[in-house]
Amino acid sequence: MSTLSIFLSLGLLMFLAYRGFSVLLLAPLMAALAVLLSGDAALLLPIYTDTFMGALSRYLMQFFPLFLLGAVFGQLMADSGAAHRIALWAERRVGSRHAVLTVVLACGLLTYGGVSLFVVAFAIFPISQALFRDADIPRRLIPASIALGSFTFTMTALPGTPAIQNAIPIAFFGTNSFAAPGLGVIAALIMGGGGLLWLQSRVARARRLGEGYGEDSRAGAAIAPGSEPDISTLQAFIPLVLVIGVNALMTYAVFPALDMGFMKARFASLDPGKSAGIWSILIALGVAIAWLLLVQARQLKDMRSSINAGCSGALLPIFNTASEVGYGAVIASLAGFALIRDVVLNVSPGNPLISEAVAMNVLAGITGSSSGGLSIALQALGSDYLRMAQEAGISPELMHRVAVLAAGGMDTLPHSGAVITLLTICGLTHRQSYGNIAMVTVALPMLALGVVIALGTAFGSF
Template structure:
């Protein structure tokens, strides 16, 4: 009884501390102490074994994925320093017009994140440009924040095949699949997320106009507007700006193309067996192409690279901390009872995957953290039940991208803080496009798979 109560108290404590803005690493350390003590786990095992070095340990995860985070941070920062990221945004604005501001925000964020640019870099790229878009189109700031969340944190993160996102790589590494596993289910679910999400935002924008709700600037807007590209500032063309992203994706897809064409190459086996290294290599190739193409980044490449490393470290530490939290949780009897209950549910196995991955991601408020814990603790049992690794890869990815965006999510808090918004002002719309609609899309993918398999 005390053990189960301690587990619940520890989970609630983590959520409450995160919502109050406490550093996630501190919140995790306090929470795992409560859970460990309540479950009679020796303190030395909590902090020197299960949390840092267990199968779901913080340092175990950080060591395995450090290179990918660093290369992602490097590519994102170099895209920003070279003005290529801004070039994508400006180019799409010129073609679609500022009145389509919500669609522009979603498309630009989706293109950048699908190509491997770190989510936080995308937020900082789109917000300064977005001030002008919001002002011109008279869009409430809460809806623009939701459009950024839709483009940067949903279908390109978990659904679309081939992306070098950490979620895609975690599943590939754990299941010995490639980054395109379950691709058609991902494309289907991604289309559902994009279409339903944009429909919802446009509908809310129409309702806002009818209510007389307008764009209202705040101090954050004035600060960030100064960082937006000036009208006289030279920007790379849209296609030139997109070229590094295409090269990253092309490098990732090359082994699959060679395999489909019947060509045998040692690179194919390497790419399939080492998804972390291959995705990292693709991001490095994209960074080097930026160095070659764009003069601004050549002048400050070393500085930009250093900032890229800084961009990578905080997300890596935060994600690792959440996974270390899971490393302690899975040592408890309560978790094993919970896992046994999930596996014994009288529902189709794929539906059980949907439920379990969602719940774990919801508790940790992290799709990557929840997915890593799911893969290390529950995935083997699902594989033994007969689910194909490629299908488990994609369905688990989709499910992990549902409840991960609850109010205590680090990405949600970062976006709201960046734009000077509160949960009360903006979270409802973010919830719809990053929780409700992704769960609907994942559920539809599960139903489709149950019909076809």
């Protein structure tokens, strides 16, 4: 009965999230339902206050600074005109006829540089409208183009990406954000290249059928591609370069050269080696924010409002994810979870990479969140996977990269909050656009994951 209660709870969580109910409320309610149906009603209150809230608070303590700095940085990039300038740069380099490539390139540059994917969607959509209209490409392809540049290779594959998904495994595997860089680049090429080929084939098909841009109820939101923000291209790119460059500098030069043993004297439970990867990203985002505030202050019409908006924008995403983590901790504490864990861990006894990929994909699909699914899976099974990897001679770096890639596979099923938000921004429906979104954010990432597992099994991490 306990196992059945878990599946019922998960099914309701997925269904109600798809219907638009907030995870902040759903997560504790569905966790309580699972506890009640498992026969642990007498323990409901301590499970909520200790297990659920304990896991939620630990997640906040560990990752809130990353969400906060990422949201503030993204808001400053948008409000300073830097995001718009980068989109214009991409359009002029690629050409207005290649609207899909322009949008993917602009989104990729911004998200790899540390700008939140939601901020990117809001910033790039008006420019996408103008580009697609001028090229007479169906507007139903805009969401898939934005998703390809924002939700795929820059989120899970490219080495050093400051995305939260790439930071979560650091604490569990003792790695850093540049884990398995060669395999990450290969996965990025499969996702990015394959996604572009797919979308271009859709554009060609639409032209053969005589389908143009179409009716657009949100035409007034478009920004003319030629409109000029008050910031130069060099100024727009410097913050992005700082995020990647400072992150690499701290990861490979500064922290390895420091003797951080003195920290253990005051913080007995601290493992500097496991924390340095996240510290590197935080420092990089902090330096980029400082640059924007000090050097680009003139471009920010209201600095205080931009900072406040960024801070406010960090709250809902992290509390949504933290609530999902709390839910996962409750599920993992139930007796029925032991059976599920054993099944997942034994999917491929000789290759923990496959077992890990299945667990991350399933939980990311159920929660509709790559970061939520990744956190739940690693909280419950991270130590098991690390042990299995050590026994099989698999490097933690390879486990890190496979975990992140897997979490970015089924996380964009129709009930995904990111998908729903993107379609809302674009004024389109699932019926109009989801098929192409699924192709570039589910099918191709799964293909890239399979290639990485095969290469990693054959040649190890590189």
